[in-house]
Amino acid sequence: MPHTRSVLVVGGGASGNAVTVLLRRAGLRVDLIEASPDWNATTGSGITLQGNALRVLRRLGVWEQVEASGFAYGSLGVTAPDGTVLFVKEDMRTGGDDLPATLGLQRPQLQQILIDAVRASGATVRLGTTAETLDQDADGVLVRFSDGSEGRYDLVIAADGLNSATRAAIGITDRAEPVGMAIWRAPAPRPASVTRTDLTYGGPAYIAGYTPTGEHTVYAYVVEACRDRNTIDPSLYADEMRRLAEQYGGVWPEIAQHLTDPAKVNYTWFDRLLVESSWHRGRVVLVGDAAHCCPPTLAQGAAMSLEDASVLTDLLTSGRPWDDELFQAYHDRRVPRVRTVVEASVQLCRWQLDGERDADMPGLIGRTMAVLKELP
Known part of the structure; x- marks a missing residue:
């Protein structure tokens, strides 16, 4: 009887939930653990999702719920402090012409939609649980959990956010600044x-x-x-x-x-973070904010995390061996695109902090969005 590969996903935010749903759909056994007892179901105010994020949400099968819950629109206005509208520009449809350019959504609603999708996928979910130790060998990872239990997995996916304990545990020393x-x-x-x-x-x-x-x-x-x-x-x-x-x-x-x-x-x-070195150590691999984060000046943080989940799933289900070459291919495919977003997001901040009056903000935003219109 063929071995069904097993994956532990550490963290139930956007990237962790997304990769769980996609890997379960491919027939893998997936356990998801989340430190928060309520799965962060009530945390946050709002989120701006551009087309490339919506494209992944459609792949997850939740686009109809997202569309019904949020507010789709296609333009951005810039106003003076007194409220006078200075100009309005059309947003680029980075997810393709069949999706809105942008959609605003209450963050708890997005989280609940993703939670429901994870539950429906058949993944095993354990809340209020963390991974205490990770012991690797050539074929997998033995994980000991905060409740005293343990489990062995073919792969651990670290989706535990900006201050990822898993990232630190595998010796990646990068930290957000x-x-x-x-x-x-x-x-x-x-x-x-x-x-x-x-x-x-x-x-x-x-x-x-x-x-x-x-x-x-x-x-x-x-x-x-x-x-x-x-x-x-x-x-x-x-x-x-x-x-x-x-x-x-x-x-x-x-x-x-x-x-x-x-x-x-x-x-x-x-904060700014981009892990430039490989996003894996052995059979533990980073996704989402554990690997990168950026200021929300381009509203691309969640989109980059969702794209990570999509690309990693494609590679894991491609039939290739789960080895250093595959995990390095994931890193090499993601880093140039993520770097473009991180550097542009930070540059928009620096121009304002430095009082730069001649900064080409529209040009930088337009060039970055053009990159994101391409498939990740």
Whole structure:
């Protein structure tokens, strides 16, 4: 009887959930562990998904649910701090002409859609569980879990995020570095006039923007210079974000009046990470934020993670041996594309931090989107 390959996925975010669904569809045995007892089902405010992310979600079989839950649109507006619209440009359809250019969605809704897909796939899921030790040999990995149990797998996929413990455990020493900016984010009711993303560069912050995430909801964000996170009282998060938001015009006063619950406001630094060396050590391989992350200035973080899952699945199910050559091929295929996104996202931040007045932001964004329109 042929051996059914087994995979442990560590982390149940976008990349971990996606690779679980795709590998189960290919007939592999997959266990997924997630440290959070609630699978992060209520965490976050909103997310902007461009066409190349939607393309992977369609492959996962969840596009119809995503489309029904979110708000699709095809343009981006740039406004002055007083709300005056300076220009509107059409977004590039990076997922192809049969998908929207962009879709906004409440992040917990996306997570729940992916959770449901993982559950339906037949994968074994263990919440509130971490991998404590990884003992490798030439054929697989023996994993000891935080609950005292253990299991042996042909492959471990590290999808445990920016501060990946698995990445560190296999000796990859790269760590995320702050770029000097931070973001306040919160959900709010959608003003009727908000039917696309509008961005304001300048004013009391570097960027103020909002994205429609559904018929009745919007995701609002304000980007400023990093503060010492230890000096900000979480109980004042809503007050701080509202103070910044109230200084913008247009629909911002309407949004700002709903920024009252500090528990719904998130404050996060912008980080940069790109593991340049191989994304594997033996039979443990990185995906998503464990391998790379970037500021959300291009709204490509989730898209890059979802693409990782898709490309890795293609290679694992290609019939090739699961060896260094295959895992290196995954790295070599992904790194140039991811580097383009990371470097462009960081450059957009640096231009603003440096007060660069002649920066070609539209040109850089356009060139990067053109790359992303190609299949990964």
